[in-house]
Amino acid sequence: MNxxxxxxxxxxxxxxxFRTGQKEIINDILKGxxxxxxxxxxxxxxxxxxxxxxILDGVVVVVSPLISLMIDQVKQLKASGFKQxxxxxxxxxxxxxxxxxQQIDKYKLIYASPEMLQNSQFMKQLSxxxxxxxxxxxxxxxxxxxxxFRPDYLKLDTVITKLKNPPVLxxxxxxxxxxxxxxxxxxxxxxxxxxxxxxxxxxxxxxxxHVENExxxxxxxKEVLQEFSxxxxxxxxxxxxxxxxxELLRIDLPNRxxxxxxxxxxxxxxxxxxxxxxxxxxxxxxxxxxxxxxxxKKNVRLVxxxxxxxxxxxxxxxxxxxxxxxxxxxxxxxATPNEDxxxxxxxxxxxxxxxxxxxxxxxxIFLSQEKGITLIDEDDMQLRFQLSKTQWRFLKYHFENHGxxxxxxxxxxxYAEWKSVLKNVQRVISQRNELKLEKLSQLLxxxxxxxxxxxxxxxxxxxxxxPPKYMCCxxxxxxxxxxxxxxxxxxxxxxxxxxxxxxxxxxxxxxxKQTS
Amino acid sequence: xxxxxILECMIKLRAERSVTSIYHLIIGKRSSQTLQDxxxxxxxxxxxxxxxxNRKEFDTHIEELVTEGLFSIDNDGLAxxxxxxxxxxxxxxxxxxxxxFNGLNYDRISENFQLRMQLLIQTITNRKLNNxxxxxxxxxxxxxxxxxxxxxxxxxxxxxxLSGLYNELLLFxxxxxxxxxxxxxxxxxxxxxxxxxxxxxxxKYDMTxxxxxxxxVLINHKLLNDLLQDNSTYNYLSIFLKGLNDTYFxxxxxxxxxxxxxxxxxxxxxSKNRRLKVSTIEDHVVEIAYIDDKFSIRPFLSEHEEKEIxxxxxxxxxxxxxxxxxxxxxxxxxxxxRLVLAINR
Numbered sequence: 067m068n069x070x071x072x073x074x075x076x077x078x079x080x081x082x083x084f085r086t087g088q089k090e091i092i093n094d095i096l097k098g099x100x101x102x103x104x105x106x107x108x109x110x111x112x113x114x115x116x117x118x119x120x121i122l123d124g125v126v127v128v129v130s131p132l133i134s135l136m137i138d139q140v141k142q143l144k145a146s147g148f149k150q151x152x153x154x155x156x157x158x159x160x161x162x163x164x165x166x167x168q169q170i171d172k173y174k175l176i177y178a179s180p181e182m183l184q185n186s187q188f189m190k191q192l193s194x195x196x197x198x199x200x201x202x203x204x205x206x207x208x209x210x211x212x213x214x215f216r217p218d219y220l221k222l223d224t225v226i227t228k229l230k231n232p233p234v235l236x237x238x239x240x241x242x243x244x245x246x247x248x249x250x251x252x253x254x255x256x257x258x259x260x261x262x263x264x265x266x267x268x269x270x271x272x273x274x275x276h277v278e279n280e281x282x283x284x285x286x287x288k289e290v291l292q293e294f295s296x297x298x299x300x301x302x303x304x305x306x307x308x309x310x311x312x313e314l315l316r317i318d319l320p321n322r323x324x325x326x327x328x329x330x331x332x333x334x335x336x337x338x339x340x341x342x343x344x345x346x347x348x349x350x351x352x353x354x355x356x357x358x359x360x361x362x363k364k365n366v367r368l369v370x371x372x373x374x375x376x377x378x379x380x381x382x383x384x385x386x387x388x389x390x391x392x393x394x395x396x397x398x399x400x401a402t403p404n405e406d407x408x409x410x411x412x413x414x415x416x417x418x419x420x421x422x423x424x425x426x427x428x429x430x431i432f433l434s435q436e437k438g439i440t441l442i443d444e445d446d447m448q449l450r451f452q453l454s455k456t457q458w459r460f461l462k463y464h465f466e467n468h469g470x471x472x473x474x475x476x477x478x479x480x481y482a483e484w485k486s487v488l489k490n491v492q493r494v495i496s497q498r499n500e501l502k503l504e505k506l507s508q509l510l511x512x513x514x515x516x517x518x519x520x521x522x523x524x525x526x527x528x529x530x531x532x533p534p535k536y537m538c539c540x541x542x543x544x545x546x547x548x549x550x551x552x553x554x555x556x557x558x559x560x561x562x563x564x565x566x567x568x569x570x571x572x573x574x575x576x577x578x579k580q581t582s
Numbered sequence: 583x584x585x586x587x588i589l590e591c592m593i594k595l596r597a598e599r600s601v602t603s604i605y606h607l608i609i610g611k612r613s614s615q616t617l618q619d620x621x622x623x624x625x626x627x628x629x630x631x632x633x634x635x636n637r638k639e640f641d642t643h644i645e646e647l648v649t650e651g652l653f654s655i656d657n658d659g660l661a662x663x664x665x666x667x668x669x670x671x672x673x674x675x676x677x678x679x680x681x682x683f684n685g686l687n688y689d690r691i692s693e694n695f696q697l698r699m700q701l702l703i704q705t706i707t708n709r710k711l712n713n714x715x716x717x718x719x720x721x722x723x724x725x726x727x728x729x730x731x732x733x734x735x736x737x738x739x740x741x742x743x744l745s746g747l748y749n750e751l752l753l754f755x756x757x758x759x760x761x762x763x764x765x766x767x768x769x770x771x772x773x774x775x776x777x778x779x780x781x782x783x784x785x786k787y788d789m790t791x792x793x794x795x796x797x798x799v800l801i802n803h804k805l806l807n808d809l810l811q812d813n814s815t816y817n818y819l820s821i822f823l824k825g826l827n828d829t830y831f832x833x834x835x836x837x838x839x840x841x842x843x844x845x846x847x848x849x850x851x852x853s854k855n856r857r858l859k860v861s862t863i864e865d866h867v868v869e870i871a872y873i874d875d876k877f878s879i880r881p882f883l884s885e886h887e888e889k890e891i892x893x894x895x896x897x898x899x900x901x902x903x904x905x906x907x908x909x910x911x912x913x914x915x916x917x918x919x920r921l922v923l924a925i926n927r
Binding site (some may be wrong): 127137141142145147162327332333335338339341347525562563564566567569570571572 | 755766770775780
């Protein structure tokens with residue numbers, strides 16, 4: 067079996083070696099078992115279903131909350147020659163969906179967003195197929211205790227039943243033991259085989275630098291980058307500051323190639339910047355969390371957090387983009403005394419404010435009782451109560467769940483019922499907020515702790531960490547003066563357009579000889 | 583370049599339309615109001631030339647121009663050009679070949695043409711050097727499909743294709759300014775050389791991002807102008823046009839209405855049949871009137887009535903519908919007036 071697996075691996079992926087955990091998980095899957103797999107970021111989680119997709123008889127369905135990640139993976143698989151894959155999500159227009167449904171039995175691997183799995187038409191198509199494996203990517207989203215709870219994920223157990231209970235593979239890079247238990251419970255899948263691997267990476271050193279203000283952050287950043295010419299990612303929590311700092315760095319580091327990336331750029335420019343970074347045309351990228359998913363660059367040496375995310379899980383995930391080739395890499399956090407302000411604000415605006423929900427419910431009662439209106443205008447609601455899309459989705463989910471509305475129809479106008487549901491939803495909001503603030507303070511405590519950063523960072527997830535391969539952290543042994551990463555030279559394309567065009571279209575003398 | 587285009591729009595709109603309508607015009611909003619304005623005020627060349635500009639960026643640009651004193655904007659959003667603005671426009675308009683813009687005519691083909699060229703160049707240069715694993719620089723499925731087929735046809739003559747494209751691009755780019763040619767070439771992606779983003783080009787050539795986009799679109803329109811005028815010189819570049827130039831400009835929904843109109847349905851019948859408001863169908867009819875030279879408005883107006891409206895338009899010397907309607911004592915509907923404006927453009 068194992069030799070066979072290796073030959074499959076060589077045939078389909080072009081290299082015969084597995085990384086930690088992959089082989090064990092795939093073996094279980096091929097035996098038809100359900101698996102909970104916790105593998106660190108950058109360890110090749112997706113191989114655990116991409117390889118079985120080619121081997122198993124039937125189709126593999128993957129649910130993933132990140133549409134951009136799905137699309138990136140489909141692109142990469144197609145580029146590598148595996149064409150029977152598709153991502154089905156709300157971005158497809160009617161005719162694209164129709165076309166996909168027409169030939170749905172041709173695919174070996176189907177990615178779908180959780181929303182699409184609630185679409186009856188799509189489910190009708192899916193249930194016609196023989197589903198060999200149902201994969202839940204980012205499985206921690208199913209748990210209320212997880213850092214990225216997605217209400218739609220709670221409905222996955224019924225989806226699995228509708229698909230005639232195929233084996234399930236639940237994958238996550240960041241799940242505390244508590245969340246792991248919850249995943250198994252919510253999926254009603256007690257017989258899952260657990261494959262839990264430690265999340266720490268022995269080649270990444272952890273450094274926190276405390277400075278007085280944001281200007282000092284930039285100054286320090288310049289110093290480090292001046293010293294080390296290495297592929298670098300710098301994370302920001304706002305698009306504007308990513309742009310601003312990129313500009314400041316560009317002025318002071320004229321020999322380095324620096325760009326910014328965020329979700330506000332148009333599609334073509336996003337692809338270009340991503341590809342430039344992969345292709346070593348860019349050395350330093352100032353980005354928001356929109357960047358990095360599906361980026362499989364091996365030699366990122368330095369991941370800087372100019373701003374903090376809201377929890378340890380995201381932090382570990384982002385840091386995990388460093389050093390995928392196993393070479394010495396560094397995570398650097400720049401922190402001011404007010405480092406909690408931005409993430410706090412992010413947390414507060416993620417869910418609707420308590421008072422807002424009260425006003426909204428009053429309005430719905432008014433609409434249904436006084437005006438006799440039974441249909442909610444969702445756009446109007448969002449505008450009237452200044453709700454973001456996610457905030458409105460959250461409320462809609464809970465109202466639907468309590469049987470107060472269905473689609474956009476108001477099902478009841480009984481005052482007392484609405485008031486009790488209101489109380490319930492408000493309680494959920496304050497609980498979720500509390501939980502998130504607690505998670506934030508975990509991360510903030512980590513910044514200010516005197517203990518070994520490696521041990522402390524991973525303590526919520528595992529009992530021990532493996533000894534570092536290079537330096538450990540600034541509390542133990544790290545200093546930039548002792549660090550010797552492999553430096554890379556910045557590419558520069560200066561040539562005039564005539565030369566550039568010649569080179570681009572392979573019209574040099576060299577190429578003529580090569581091809582003759 | 584942006585400021586010149588805005589100024590020209592304002593001059594032609596004669597303070598009869600708001601600044602917002604300029605925004606709709608340059609992003610190419612497919613509404614009958616915008617289409618009507620485009621024809622009425624002879625601004626077809628700028629239609630949809632800045633598709634990715636969002637409202638906030640547009641407003642920021644406009645504010646900057648107001649601060650520079652080129653024009654002022656009143657509470658109704660109507661602009662008045664200052665003498666500074668006017669002389670700035672007159673001084674600079676000669677330098678730029680704004681006349682090469684051809685927005686409305688190329689609206690349906692411009693982007694596809696450009697993407698086809700970029701993706702085919704990326705594909706053939708990578709394939710030529712035996713690299714089959716690269717990530718397409720566009721997600722546009724139609725374009726990817728087209729490139730796949732075209733690559734297949736030419737797969738055994740990649741060398742000819744490459745040198746042919748090179749020679750023709752060289753010929754075309756030599757007719758541009760150095761800066762234009764550089765913008766064009768640096769935007770392209772080839773083997774292990776990814777093109778620059780608009781923002782990167784802006785930094786490199788010290789321009790605003792908006793002007794970079796305008797320049798790229800202008801160059802593209804120039805290339806299309808050349809190709810469509812004389813495609814015997816450009817055998818290879820013409821490949822990218824295949825199947826594109828016969829799509830004429832009309833919104834899809836208006837096209838459906840048109841089909842029913844031809845079969846003799848009335849506006850009311852079409853409205854019932856398509857379950858759309860009468861006013862929407864009327865919008866479609868006006869849109870058709872602008873595009874189809876053979877379109878007759880007789881079912882909606884007699885010759886005498888048409889003349890009466892034409893005279894009124896000339897008398898009030900404005901294209902503001904309300905003014906025209908009032909001057910005719912509300913005898914005619916807005917729809918009828920719009921029709922007359924459409925065929926007498």
